[in-house]
Amino acid sequence: MSQHIYLDNCATTAVDERVLDAMLPFFTEHYGNPASTNHPFGLSAKEAVDLARGEIANTLHADPAGVLFTSGATEANNLALRGSAQLAPTNRRHVVTVATEHPSVLETCKDLAHQRFDVEILPVDGSGHIDLHRLQEVVTDKTFLVSAMIANHEIGTLHPIQEIGKIARAKGAFFHCDGSQAYGKVPIDFTGTGIDLMSISAHKIHGPKGVGALIQRRENARIAPLSQGGGQEFGFRPGTLNVPGIVGFGKAAALAHEDLPKEAAKLAESRDLLEKVISSNLGDVVFQGDRAPGKRLPHLTSMTLNRVHQEGLMKTVPHLIFSAGAACETHEQKPSPVLLALGLNPHQIFQTVRLAVSRMTTRDEIEIAAEDIVRAVKKIRHWGLDDPAES
Numbered sequence: 001m002s003q004h005i006y007l008d009n010c011a012t013t014a015v016d017e018r019v020l021d022a023m024l025p026f027f028t029e030h031y032g033n034p035a036s037t038n039h040p041f042g043l044s045a046k047e048a049v050d051l052a053r054g055e056i057a058n059t060l061h062a063d064p065a066g067v068l069f070t071s072g073a074t075e076a077n078n079l080a081l082r083g084s085a086q087l088a089p090t091n092r093r094h095v096v097t098v099a100t101e102h103p104s105v106l107e108t109c110k111d112l113a114h115q116r117f118d119v120e121i122l123p124v125d126g127s128g129h130i131d132l133h134r135l136q137e138v139v140t141d142k143t144f145l146v147s148a149m150i151a152n153h154e155i156g157t158l159h160p161i162q163e164i165g166k167i168a169r170a171k172g173a174f175f176h177c178d179g180s181q182a183y184g185k186v187p188i189d190f191t192g193t194g195i196d197l198m199s200i201s202a203h204k205i206h207g208p209k210g211v212g213a214l215i216q217r218r219e220n221a222r223i224a225p226l227s228q229g230g231g232q233e234f235g236f237r238p239g240t241l242n243v244p245g246i247v248g249f250g251k252a253a254a255l256a257h258e259d260l261p262k263e264a265a266k267l268a269e270s271r272d273l274l275e276k277v278i279s280s281n282l283g284d285v286v287f288q289g290d291r292a293p294g295k296r297l298p299h300l301t302s303m304t305l306n307r308v309h310q311e312g313l314m315k316t317v318p319h320l321i322f323s324a325g326a327a328c329e330t331h332e333q334k335p336s337p338v339l340l341a342l343g344l345n346p347h348q349i350f351q352t353v354r355l356a357v358s359r360m361t362t363r364d365e366i367e368i369a370a371e372d373i374v375r376a377v378k379k380i381r382h383w384g385l386d387d388p389a390e391s
């Protein structure tokens with residue numbers, strides 16, 4: 001795989017060697033069940049889980065007892081939405097979310113609508129922002145939950161979380177955030193920001209796949225567990241814990257928050273170089289999302305390349321690994337709902353690609369990738385290979 005350049009770091013990331021080293025002993029040496037606290041094997045597993053819980057809480061200024069480990073952000077989103085809906089008072093049946101949310105939020109909201117919840121999906125403008133005045137109008141004392149992601153997974157736009165939280169709280173509604181893309185890339189002060197529930201995932205920050213967490217502000221957010229059969233995770237998420245995964249998540253979280261502002265600046269520098277080489281050598285490139293500093297993720301760029309079909313580009317530069325859209329949607333040949341919500345037409349959407357760097361991406365890789373994309377786009381535009389059916 002060494003000749004490949006991996007630029008799909010919003011879909012998943014490589015596990016950091018230090019994370020892997022931390023995990024390995026928990027497969028073959030310290031393999032106790034953390035619920036078996038009557039013997040040293042169980043106790044040492046429990047100790048490791050509690051350490052990871054503390055590390056993750058620490059990165060967010062959150063209470064460790066509010067960190068509930070799950071199988072990932074998809075499950076955390078389901079637990080937040082379904083779990084709080086189950087306990088919603090009968091006079092609060094209204095949920096507010098946003099058109100650009102991850103499918104694990106939008107599809108779950110669709111389910112809630114079938115369970116006689118009143119679901120309101122807010123539109124976004126061309127850069128992916130909701131209208132806060134409109135939010136203020138739709139959130140009422142009938143609203144039990146507002147769910148808005150911190151950063152978008154396809155375009156990187158950051159929502160004004162503080163303001164959204166204020167509006168939710170003023171009406172007594174819970175505030176859930178999908179923080180999967182933002183966590184480890186921008187500082188998040190869980191306690192100071194008024195978020196009640198937040199979903200995160202290990203594999204987006206150089207941790208293992210299949211582990212995530214729902215962070216719960218215990219004094220506010222009331223949720224019911226989705227399954228029964230064990231008292232793990234304070235009763236909110238029964239089932240034997242994925243100890244190696246959790247240990248890896250804790251390590252990945254700590255590493256991602258070592259010098260975060262400096263690391264984020266480095267990511268932005270790589271991403272900006274990629275954008276600069278491409279935009280200064282090609283015409284007809286439109287970058288998507290909010291591009292103002294501080295309003296988007298540092299490591300991601302989404303660009304629409306006029307007269308270049310995303311599949312044609314992928315075939316022309318097969319050594320560059322990137323995405324035509326979100327990973328969870330690429331198996332369907334449907335235009336990205338996020339880009340549709342921005343107002344792009346399907347034609348423009350199929351000309352849009354997402355590139356995301358990580359702390360493992362080298363400057364050489366950025367330069368090669370940018371130059372190869374420029375060359376490929378020129379070639380495709382010259383020969384008219386924009387439609388993959390013709391190539």
Ligand SMILES: *Cc1c(COP(=O)(O)O)cnc(C)c1O
Binds near residue numbers: 178181200203
């Ligand atoms: C990746 C991602 C998820 C899903 O996380 P998993 O841990 O893979 O289930 C949810 N929301 C966003 C914004 C994501 O980027």
